[in-house]
């Protein structure tokens with residue numbers, strides 16, 4: 169596995185990759201053309217905000233499986249193309265929250281007290297106190313647009329400065345806002361009330377130029393604006409006009425619509441201050457995002473479920489804790505089915521029983537199962553991102569049912585898969601210590617570990633069958649590690665499960681199939 173790392177990602181993240189045996193190449197400041205020329209060698213890429221991972225880059229990357237963003241915003245990555253191509257996009261959403269929160273406070277205090285301007289004037293040899301009379305934060309109203317991780321952190325700190333905090337965020341609950349001591353208001357009311365307005369939402373099509381001429385007109389005279397989220401949310405031309413007219417008393421931008429930005433009319437204004445996208449630039453944040461994203465990239469490359477995938481349903485830690493132990497079992501049941509079934513797959517019915525029925529989220533388990541199944545039978549790359557899409561495109565129907573009651577097991581995952589040639593049903597559970605087992609094959613009770621090779625042999629329950637199978641396998645020097653027979657009635661249909669230490673050659677499988685009373689034989693490798 170080889171990962172390309174760009175944009176000065178901290179060494180600690182690179183060390184994580186190297187420790188796990190991943191090949192790493194560091195190439196900073198690549199143009200799109202340069203990136204397209206080299207990307208085909210890599211299985212993964214890790215970027216910050218400077219490198220754009222476009223559709224063109226992905227089209228040049230037949231081996232690319234994961235794009236890692238050492239930070240929050242993924243607006244420099246074409247996420248929809250990544251999804252179509254089965255490329256997982258992961259980010260590191262928590263590592264730089266504190267850095268961006270503190271940077272916002274620094275900008276707000278700098279705006280209130282004219283720190284950068286006073287610093288520059290004094291260094292130019294002028295002791296000027298009159299020009300830099302500021303305002304206090306205490307008793308002022310702070311309007312937060314976007315009350316997520318950073319917005320919440322800013323709210324807590326603003327309370328410590330004795331500010332009154334209101335917010336606009338249509339996607340969070342009143343309870344959450346109340347817990348933070350913040351009053352949720354419609355956008356226009358925030359505009360009307362706030363003395364300081366700080367932006368903390370992602371850039372989307374809907375909020376592009378949210379702060380434009382109209383918005384500034386609705387704000388208090390003398391309002392101060394901070395944007396440490398994304399360029400493009402504030403219309404920079406409208407901001408210029410509002411700063412010149414004095415409607416906006418001051419503004420601080422860490423982010424710009426075009427970056428890097430080195431020439432802007434705003435730079436000539438005395439009431440405008442700025443930083444070059446420094447929100448995440450603390451030592452602590454850079455180590456944290458680099459390590460987090462490296463771990464996520466490794467998980468994605470190994471085909472394991474990642475916590476912070478942007479283009480698959482991301483799992484909150486408490487959900488992951490709940491369903492995590494069953495994810496491996498689900499994927500193994502999918503693989504098992506793929507090797508039992510013959511013909512064109514038509515339908516997958518999944519039943520979640522016992523404790524599984526009470527899990528808050530079961531979709532990721534179904535996705536794991538479908539991934540395991542399709543990955544075994546298809547040439548194309550199947551992962552957690554594209555498994556549901558591939559299944560849908562192939563017309564495979566998938567259904568999920570929850571059943572509260574189950575006998576004998578704490579939780580039972582039952583999967584029926586139907587193809588043009590017939591159907592099979594497998595059920596699995598976790599024994600004590602999260603030990604995954606297959607416990608039913610086509611309704612016959614068995615107890616099979618989900619590792620290694622096994623032969624599944626439906627047969628008629630009568631003498632000399634087990635012996636004949638044992639002899640044929642022994643003749644080919646394959647050792648039988650364990651054997652079980654599941655049957656419902658004496659003399660009826662039964663199923664033999666043989667755990668074997670190595671695969672059985674096709675001719676032996678054929679010989680077993682010819683034994684009188686044997687109905688079929690399938691080799692399953694998990």
Ligand SMILES: NC(=O)c1ccc[n+]([C@@H]2O[C@H](COP(=O)([O-])OP(=O)(O)OC[C@H]3O[C@@H](n4cnc5c(N)ncnc54)[C@H](O)[C@@H]3O)[C@@H](O)[C@H]2O)c1
Pocket residue numbers: 240241242261264265268313314315316317318319336337338339340368369370371374375396397398422423445446447448449
């Ligand atoms: N300047 C930097 O270096 C830097 C560092 C980290 C994060 N960021 C950026 O800061 C922003 C916030 O990051 P976060 O970690 O707090 O994200 P988050 O996802 O935790 O919070 C974003 C909040 O915005 C809200 N929101 C979304 N669309 C909205 C809309 N149209 N109107 C109002 N609210 C809306 C969401 O409900 C959510 O609560 C992101 O754009 C991120 O990229 C910048």
Ligand SMILES: O=C(O)CC[C@@H](O)C(=O)O
Pocket residue numbers: 216217238239240241242264445447448449
């Ligand atoms: O990597 C950076 O320096 C900025 C990251 C920041 O904008 C983010 O969205 O996480």
